[in-house]
Amino acid sequence: MGRIQLKSVTKSFGDVQVIPPLDLTIEDGEFTVFVGPSGCGKSTLLRLIAGLEDITSGHIEIDGTDATDVPPAKRGLAMVFQSYALYPHMSVRKNIAFPLRMAKLEQAEIDKRVEGAASVLNLADYLDRRPGQLSGGQRQRVAIGRAIVREPAAFLFDEPLSNLDAALRVGMRLEISELHERLATTMIYVTHDQVEAMTMADKIVVLQAGVIEQVGSPLELYRTPRNLFVAGFIGSPKMNFIEGAEAKKYDAHTIGIRPEHLAVSETEGEWSGVVSVSEHLGSDTFFHVQETGLAETITVRADGEVGFRHGDRIHLTPRADVIHRFDAKGLRIE
Amino acid sequence: MATQHSRSVARLMMAPAVVLLLGWMLVPLTMTLYFSFKKYLPLRGGDLGWVGFDNYVRFVSSSSFWPAVQATLVIVGGVLAITVVLGILLAMLLDQPMWGQGVVRILVIAPFFVMPTVSALVWKNMFMDPINGLLAHLWRFFGAEPVSWLSEASMTSIVMIVSWQWLPFATLILLTAIQSLDSEQLEAAEMDGAPPLKRFYHIILPHLGRAITIVILIQTIFLLSIFAEIFVTTGGAFGTRTLTYLIFQRVLEGQNVGLGSAGGVYAIILANIVAIFLMRIVGKNLDA
Amino acid sequence: MSRTVTTQRKSFNTAIAWVIGLLIFFPILWTILTSFKTEAQAIASPPLFLNFDWTLENYAVVQERSDYMRFLWNSVILAGGSTILGVIIAVPAAWAMAFVPSKRTKDILLWMLSTKMLPAVGVLYPIYLLFIRLGLLDSRAGLVVVLMLINLPIIVWMLYTYFREIPGEILEAARMDGATLKEEILYVLTPMAIPGIASTVLLNFILAWNEAFWTLNLTAVNAAPLTAFIASYSSPEGLFFAKLSAASTMAIAPILILGWFSQKQLVRGLTFGAVK
Numbered sequence: 058m059g060r061i062q063l064k065s066v067t068k069s070f071g072d073v074q075v076i077p078p079l080d081l082t083i084e085d086g087e088f089t090v091f092v093g094p095s096g097c098g099k100s101t102l103l104r105l106i107a108g109l110e111d112i113t114s115g116h117i118e119i120d121g122t123d124a125t126d127v128p129p130a131k132r133g134l135a136m137v138f139q140s141y142a143l144y145p146h147m148s149v150r151k152n153i154a155f156p157l158r159m160a161k162l163e164q165a166e167i168d169k170r171v172e173g174a175a176s177v178l179n180l181a182d183y184l185d186r187r188p189g190q191l192s193g194g195q196r197q198r199v200a201i202g203r204a205i206v207r208e209p210a211a212f213l214f215d216e217p218l219s220n221l222d223a224a225l226r227v228g229m230r231l232e233i234s235e236l237h238e239r240l241a242t243t244m245i246y247v248t249h250d251q252v253e254a255m256t257m258a259d260k261i262v263v264l265q266a267g268v269i270e271q272v273g274s275p276l277e278l279y280r281t282p283r284n285l286f287v288a289g290f291i292g293s294p295k296m297n298f299i300e301g302a303e304a305k306k307y308d309a310h311t312i313g314i315r316p317e318h319l320a321v322s323e324t325e326g327e328w329s330g331v332v333s334v335s336e337h338l339g340s341d342t343f344f345h346v347q348e349t350g351l352a353e354t355i356t357v358r359a360d361g362e363v364g365f366r367h368g369d370r371i372h373l374t375p376r377a378d379v380i381h382r383f384d385a386k387g388l389r390i391e
Numbered sequence: 392m393a394t395q396h397s398r399s400v401a402r403l404m405m406a407p408a409v410v411l412l413l414g415w416m417l418v419p420l421t422m423t424l425y426f427s428f429k430k431y432l433p434l435r436g437g438d439l440g441w442v443g444f445d446n447y448v449r450f451v452s453s454s455s456f457w458p459a460v461q462a463t464l465v466i467v468g469g470v471l472a473i474t475v476v477l478g479i480l481l482a483m484l485l486d487q488p489m490w491g492q493g494v495v496r497i498l499v500i501a502p503f504f505v506m507p508t509v510s511a512l513v514w515k516n517m518f519m520d521p522i523n524g525l526l527a528h529l530w531r532f533f534g535a536e537p538v539s540w541l542s543e544a545s546m547t548s549i550v551m552i553v554s555w556q557w558l559p560f561a562t563l564i565l566l567t568a569i570q571s572l573d574s575e576q577l578e579a580a581e582m583d584g585a586p587p588l589k590r591f592y593h594i595i596l597p598h599l600g601r602a603i604t605i606v607i608l609i610q611t612i613f614l615l616s617i618f619a620e621i622f623v624t625t626g627g628a629f630g631t632r633t634l635t636y637l638i639f640q641r642v643l644e645g646q647n648v649g650l651g652s653a654g655g656v657y658a659i660i661l662a663n664i665v666a667i668f669l670m671r672i673v674g675k676n677l678d679a
Numbered sequence: 680m681s682r683t684v685t686t687q688r689k690s691f692n693t694a695i696a697w698v699i700g701l702l703i704f705f706p707i708l709w710t711i712l713t714s715f716k717t718e719a720q721a722i723a724s725p726p727l728f729l730n731f732d733w734t735l736e737n738y739a740v741v742q743e744r745s746d747y748m749r750f751l752w753n754s755v756i757l758a759g760g761s762t763i764l765g766v767i768i769a770v771p772a773a774w775a776m777a778f779v780p781s782k783r784t785k786d787i788l789l790w791m792l793s794t795k796m797l798p799a800v801g802v803l804y805p806i807y808l809l810f811i812r813l814g815l816l817d818s819r820a821g822l823v824v825v826l827m828l829i830n831l832p833i834i835v836w837m838l839y840t841y842f843r844e845i846p847g848e849i850l851e852a853a854r855m856d857g858a859t860l861k862e863e864i865l866y867v868l869t870p871m872a873i874p875g876i877a878s879t880v881l882l883n884f885i886l887a888w889n890e891a892f893w894t895l896n897l898t899a900v901n902a903a904p905l906t907a908f909i910a911s912y913s914s915p916e917g918l919f920f921a922k923l924s925a926a927s928t929m930a931i932a933p934i935l936i937l938g939w940f941s942q943k944q945l946v947r948g949l950t951f952g953a954v955k
Contacts, residue, residue, distance in 0.1 A: 109851050111394040128396065130857035142852035146870040155866075156856035203856065400860060401775035408772035408835055409787065415828040416794050418809070419802030426804065481699065489693040497939050498700035501707050504938040506889035508909045509927045513710050517920055523722040525709065532725070558703065612795050619891035619906070623913050638800045643896075648804050655801025666796040670789045 059120065059210035059243030060085045061106060066115035068101055068267075075101055076267040078115065083211075083245060083260075085120075088237050091247045092254040092290070093264035099247045102264070103213050106245065108132050119210060130159070135204035136213040139220065141196045143188040143203075149175075150184040153202045160207070174202040177236075194225045201236070211243035218253065230256060251291050255279070263287050285387035288313050294343060294358065296381070299351045309382035309390055316343065316358040318376040321365070326372030330355060332365045346371055420659070426652035435646070446653035450641075458630065459637040460661070462546070466633060467614045469550040470557060471607055477554075478561030478606065479599065483591075485562070486569045496563075503559040511623035514552045515541060545629035553620055557613075561606045568602035569595065608669050615662055634658050707931070714738070714924035721920035737925035745908060747929055754904035754933075756819050757894070758887035761826035762834075762880050768827075769834040770876075774864060776835075777842035778850060788839065791832040799829075799892050810897060817899045825897065826887045834883055841875025842868070878944035881937070885945075888934050905930040 061083040068076040075098050083089045091099040104110045106117060108129035116125050124132050135156070143152050153174055157167040175181045178198040188196055197217060204212055214233070218226045234257050237244055248254055254261050255275045263270040263278065263286070271283040275291075282288035288296050296313040304312045320326070321344070330349035335342060344357040344365055357373060365371050382390040427446050430439040450456060485496065502510065518525050519540035527537035540548040572595065580590045616635055625631045632640070638658060642651030701708075712728070713721050720731045741747065776784045806825070807816075815821025845868065853867045869876070891906040898907055909930045912923050938945065 107855060109394070109854070111396075129851075129854050130859075134855070136852065136855045138848045138852055140846055140848050142846065142848040144849065144853075144867055144871070146873075155853070155858075159857035159859075159862060203852075207856070397779050398781070401779035401781075404771035404775040405787070407768050408791070408831060411768065411828060412791055412794050412831060416797060419805040420797075422805030422808070423802055484692070484696055484699070487692040487696070488689050489696050490689070491693065491697065495696045495700040497942065498704035500938070500942055501704050501935060504885060504889075504935045505707065505931050506906055506909070506934070507891050508895075508906050509930050510706070512909060512912060512923060513706055513927055516923060517709065517713065518706065523920065525726060528726050555703070555706070612792075615796065616798050616800070616892065618800070619895070619910075622895070623910065635798060635800045638798075639803070642800075642804050651804060652801075655798065655803075658798040658801045662796040662798050663793075666793045670793060 059083075061211060061243065061245070062116075062118040063102075063106070064116040064118065066105060066117065067113045068098075068105060068110065069113045074113075074267070076105075079267070079269060081262065081269065081272070083243060085243055086241045088234075088244045088246065088257060088259045089262060090254040090258035090260070091245065091262050091264055092249065092251055093270075094290075095249055097264040098267035099249075099264050100215055101267075103136075103215055103245060103247045107134055107136050107213050133207075133210040134213055135207050135209035135211075136215065137197075137200045137204050137217045139216040141188075141200040141217075141220075143196055143199055145188055148185050148187055149180060149191070149199050149202075152188065152199055153180075153206055156203060156207045170206045171202075174206045177205070177239075178202050193221050194229060197221065197229055198232075201233070205236075205240070209242070211245060214244065214246040216248055217246075218248070219250075226253075233257065252293060255291065261291075263290060281389065282313075282381065283389050285311065285313070285383050288381055288383070288389075294356045297352060297355045299355075301351075303351050304382075307380060307382055310385040311383040311387070313381040313383065314375045315379065316356040318379045319355070319357045320374045320376070321357055321359045321363060322372045322374070323365075323370075324372060326374040328355070328373045328375075330371060330373070332367055332369045332371050334367065335365055337361065344371060346373065349373075423652045423655045423659075426648050427656050429649045431648040431652075432646055442649065446649045447656070450650055450653045450657065455632060455637055459632050459634045462631055463615070463633040463635070463661075465546060466550060466553065466617065467611060469546075470553045470614055471610060473550065473554040474557045474561040474610065475603060475606060477558055478565045479596075479603075481558070481562045482565035482569050483595070485566050496566075499562055500559045502556050503563075505556065507556065507617070507619040508623055510556055511552060511620045514548075514555075515624045519548055541625050542629050545625055545631045549620060549624065549631050552624070553614065553617060556620075557610055560610070564602050564606050565599060568599050572598050611665060611669060615665065634661065707935075710924045710927050712924075713920055714928045716921050716924075718919055718921045721924070737921045738929070741922055741926045741929065745911065747908070750903060750905045750908035751929075751933070753819065753902055754888055754906075757822050757826055757902070757904050758884045760819070760823040761830060761887045762883045764823060765827045765831050765834040765883060766838075766876065766880060769831060769838050770864065770869070772835050773838035773842050774868060776839050777845075778847055788836060791835055795829065795832050803896060806893075807897070816897060817901050817903075819902045822894065822897055822902055825893050826890055829890070829893070830883045830886055833886070834879055837879040837882070838872070838875065841872050841879070844875075845871050874944065878941070881941045881945055885934055885938060 063079055063081045065078045065080060066076065067074060067078050079102075091102060093099050101110065105112050108124070108127060112125060116123055118124060119132060119134075144155065147155065150171055153171045154167050157170060162170075171184070172181070175184055178201060180195070180198055180202060183191060183195060183199075188199060191199065200217070217233075218229055221229060230253060233244075233246075237257075246253075246257060258275055260272065261275055261278055262272050265286055270290075271278060271287045273281075278287060278291045282291060282296075285298065289298070292315055294316045296315050297319075298311050298313050300311050304310060328349050328351060330346040332344050333347045333354070334345040336345075338361065340361045342359050342361055342363050342365075344359060346355045346357060347353065349355050355373065357371075384390055428441055428443060430442045430445070431437065432439065481499065485492065485499070489495070516524070521527050521537045521539040524537075524540075526540065530537045538544060576594055577590060580594055585593065617633070618635055618639070621631055621633060621636050622639075634654070635658065638651050638654040641647050641654055645651070714737055715733045715735070716727065716731050717734060717736065720727050776788065810816040810821055813821070815824075849871070850863055850867060853863045858866065888904075889906070891910075894904050894906045895910055898904070909926055912926050
C-alpha cells in the first residue's frame with residue numbers, strides 16, 4: 058500500500074514561503090513525477106514527504122494515517138538521492154543490508170533479501186566491492202537496491218539520473234520503469250527534465266515557485282496544457298508562442314504551436330521567414346526561423362531529409378487543430 | 392535544512408561542549424574579578440578585605456607594566472613577522488622541484504614537535520651560552536667577541552627561539568596553500584609578460600591571503616601566552632618580562648593574588664582586543 | 680605545480696633547500712649528537728661533530744636521576760586522556776554545527792576559539808585554588824580535564840571542518856534507512872570521518888604533550904609529565920650539556936617520531952580546513 062495525501066501543506070524557510078498551501082493525492086501504485094525548473098520547490102516537496110523537513114502547516118497522510126509528525130525512518134518510505142548517498146566505507150552488500158540491519162532483521166532474512174535485490178539489479182558480482190570502485194550506473198543501482206530491500210510503501214527519487222551521462226540515463230530510465238512495472242509500488246520521482254517526466258510518469262505534477270501548475274497524464278499535459286508555463290515546459294523543442302495580430306485572428310492573446318505541428322515548404326505557406334540555424338539530428342531536423350514577423354524565433358521540427366540551410370527562405374503552415382490558445386493571463390482558452 | 396526535532400537534538404548535542412567551555416571561561420573569570428578587588432596575600436595574612444580599584448591602579452602604575460605590554464607586543468609582532476616572511480620564502484622554495492623533498496619537509500617540520508621547555512633549554516645552554524655555546528664557538532671562529540645572548544640581546548634571543556619553533560607551522564600551511572595554486576594561472580601571467588616579482592605580488596600573495604590569516608590567528612593565540620620559553624631562559628629578566636610573566640610573578644613569586652588578578656583582568660582585556668580584531672578577519676575568511 | 684625544469688635548476692633548488700632544512704633541523708640534530716658524548720666532549724673547543732666516543736652513559740645517568748618511564752607514562756596519560764575525552768565531547772557538538780547549522784553556529788565556533796585566547800595566567804590562581812579545594816592538585820585526572828578544556832575549541836573546530844566535507848545526503852539516507860541518531864553517528868559519520876578524526880587526535884595529542892604552563896604549575900610529583908621532567912634541568916644541571924641533551928632527546932623523541940609519521944594528516948588538520 059502507498060497512498061500519499063498532502064492536505065494544505067505549506068513550507069516556509071524563515072519568512073520566505075517556498076510552498077504555498079498545496080493539496081495533492083498520489084494513488085497507490087502510481088508513478089508520479091514532480092517536474093519543474095530548478096528552485097520550483099519540487100525537491101523540497103519530496104523532502105517534506107520523506108520527513109527530512111518539517112512542514113510548516115497542513116497534514117501529510119500515508120495510507121490514511123496522519124504521518125505529519127512521524128520521523129522519516131518510521132514512514133515506511135525509501136529514498137534514492139541525487140548523489141546516491143552510498144556509504145563509502147561499506148561494501149555494496151553492507152550498503153544494501155544497512156536498512157535491514159537498522160530494522161534488526163535476522164541475518165538469514167537480510168542475506169536472502171540482499172541476494173534477491175542484487176539479482177534483480179544485476180549487482181550479484183559486485184556485492185563485495187566498495188561504492189568507490191563502481192561506475193555511476195552501478196552506484197545508482199546500489200542506491201535503488203538499498204531502497205527496494207526495505208519493501209517500502211513508496212519510493213522517493215530525487216533527480217536520480219542527473220549525475221549520469223546521457224547514454225546511461227536512457228538505460229536507467231528504462232530500468233526504473235521496468236522496476237515500477239514489476240513492483241507496482243508507489244513511486245514519486247523528482248526531475249527537472251521533462252523528457253524523463255514524459256517517458257516514465259503515470260501522472261505528472263508540474264510545479265513552479267511551489268505552486269502546482271497542472272496535474273495530469275503525460276499526454277494530457279502535452280495535448281491540453283492549462284497555461285503558458287506548462288505549455289512551454291512540456292515538449293521538446295519548446296512550443297512556439299505568438300502574440301499580437303496573428304493571435305487575434307484566433308481570438309486569443311497568445312497562441313502556441315508546437316514545432317512538430319508546423320509543415321514546411323519552399324514555396325508556399327501561411328507564414329514565412331529565413332532559416333538562421335538548422336540542426337540535423339538525422340531522424341529530425343530543427344530549423345530556427347527568424348524574420349517571420351510573428352516572434353523572434355520560430356522553431357520547426359521537420360523530417361531528417363529536409364534540407365534548408367542558413368539564409369534560405371522557408372514557408373510554414375500550422376496544423377489548425379493543434380493550435381493552443383491562451384488569454385491575457387496566460388490561461389488556456391478551450 | 393532540518394526538522395524541528397533535529398534542531399532540538401542539535402542543541403542537546405552541543406550542550407556538553409558549550410557548557411564546559413562556558414564554565415571554563417566564567418568560573419575562573421569570576422574568581423579573578425573577585426580577587427582583583429581584594430587585598431589578598433596568601434602567605435601574609437590571606438584575605439585583607441576589599442580595596443576597590445587599588446590593585447588595578449597599582450598594576451598599571453607599576454614601572455613594570457608598560458614595559459611588559461611592550462615586551463608582549465614585540466614578541467608577538469616579531470615572531471609573526473619573521474615566521475610569515477620566512478615562511479612564505481621557504482614555502483616557495485619547497486614548492487620547487489627538487490630531490491628529496493619529503494626528507495627536507497621532515498627536517499623543516501621537526502621543531503614544531505619539540506616541547507617549548509626543551510627548545511628553550513637547548514637554545515639557552517647549548518647555543519646561546521656565552522662560553523660553551525655553539526654560537527660562542529662560531530663567533531670566536533670568526534674572531535669576534537662571543538655575545539651573552541640572553542642578557543645582552545635578550546629580546547632578540549627570545550624572538551629567535553620562538554620563531555624557530557613556529558616557522559615550521561607557518562611554512563607548512565603556506566606550502567599547502569601554494570600547492571593549491573592553479574599553475575595555469577601562473578602560466579597565463581607568464582604569457583601575459585608579468586616578470587617573476589609581479590607574478591609573486593599579483594598572483595601568489597593574494598592567493599596566500601587566507602593561509603596567512605590562519606597562520607597569524609593561530610600563532611597569536613599561542614604567542615600571547617608563551618610562558619615556558621621565558622620561564623626557562625631569562626626568568627623575565629633583561630626586559631623580557633611579558634604581561635603573562637609579570638602576572639605569574641605577582642601571583643606565584645610575589646604571592647600577591649589581588650594584584651596578580653588585576654593584572655590578569657588586563658591581560659584578558661588585551662587578549663580580547665586582539666581576539667575581536669582577529670575574529671573579524673577570520674570570520675570573514677571562513678565564509679569563502 | 681609541476682613544470683619541467685632543467686636539471687641544473689633542480690640541483691640548485693635541492694642544494695638550497697637541503698642547506699636550509701639542515702640548518703632548521705640542526706639544533707635537534709646537535710642535541711641528539713651531544714647526548715652521546717661525554718660531558719668533557721660536549722663542551723670541547725672546537726666542538727666535536729661526529730669524531731667522538733659514542734656513549735650511552737648519559738641516558739643511564741638521566742634515568743637513574745629521575746624515573747623517565749614515570750614521566751613518560753604521565754605524558755601519555757595526560758595527552759591521550761585529554762584528547763580522547765575532548766573528541767568524545769566534541770564529536771556531537773561538531774555534528775550539530777556541521778549538519779544542523781543555524782545563524783548562531785559561526786558565532787558559537789568563534790566564541791569557542793576565543794576562549795583559547797583567555798590568558799591562562801590570568802586565571803591561574805583561581806584554578807589553583809579550585810584544584811586544592813577539590814583535591815585535584817598534582818593529580819592526573821585534574822590535569823586531563825584542564826588540557827581537554829584548553830584544546831576542546833580546536834578539536835571542535837577541526838572536526839567541524841572535516842564533518843562539513845561529508846555530504847549531508849548520506850546522513851539523510853541513513854535516517855531514511857531507519858538509523859537512530861546514535862547509529863547514524865556511530866555507523867555512518869564516524870567511519871567516514873576517520874581520516875579527519877585521526878589528524879585531529881594527532882594534533883591535539885601533540886599540543887597536549889607539549890603544553891607547558893598548566894603541566895608545570897599544577898603538578899609536583901605524581902602527575903608530572905615530561906615537560907616537568909625536562910624543566911628540572913633548568914639550572915644548574917643545564918650546564919651539563921650531555922645529560923641535558925640525553926634528557927631532551929628522551930622528552931622529544933616519542934612525539935618527534937609520531938609527528939614525522941603522521942605529518943601529512945597533521946598539516947591538513949593544522950590549517951583548520953581553511954586551506955585546501
